[in-house]
Amino acid sequence: MTSPLDLTGDIASAIDGAVLDGKTLVVGYVKADGSPSLSFRGSTLVLGPQQLGFWSRTTDSGLPVEVADRPKVSLLYYGGGSRPGPLFLSIKGTAKADPSANDAVWDGMVQAERDYDPERKGVAIVVEVEQVDGAGADGFFSLTR
DSSP states (O other): OEEEOOOTTHHHHHHTTGGGGTOOEEEEEEOTTSOEEEEEETTOEEEETTEEEEEESOSSSSHHHHHHHOOEEEEEEEOOTTOOSOSEEEEEEEEEEOGGGHHHHHHHSOHHHHTTSTTOOOEEEEEEEEEEEEEETTEEEEEEO
């Protein structure tokens, strides 16, 4: 069954601060040479009903540069344990480096992630989420815009 996309509530409870429980989200993207790449993003958080954000410690290399030309990304979450909400999430969306979201992402991420960029030289990556497929206590679900 497909339902309207809303990342707040149980999904936000699972994602926000998941790194504190060792549940780091993984983002997948495509590099300039066409090769797929995966990256752990412990700073991932829900910014709104259809938007995720996470921190990149660089602005001129890596993910911020790659999504400028190839913005389609996927994120994977596998939870359980003490976090409420879904056990599994497969998320698809469009990402971009967005300095206007720096304060929101920086303020929302856990201190341990801030400590990796103490001079705050990085940039927020914002993902406009298009689809979420997941599984929780009530079974499988699909959310779309």
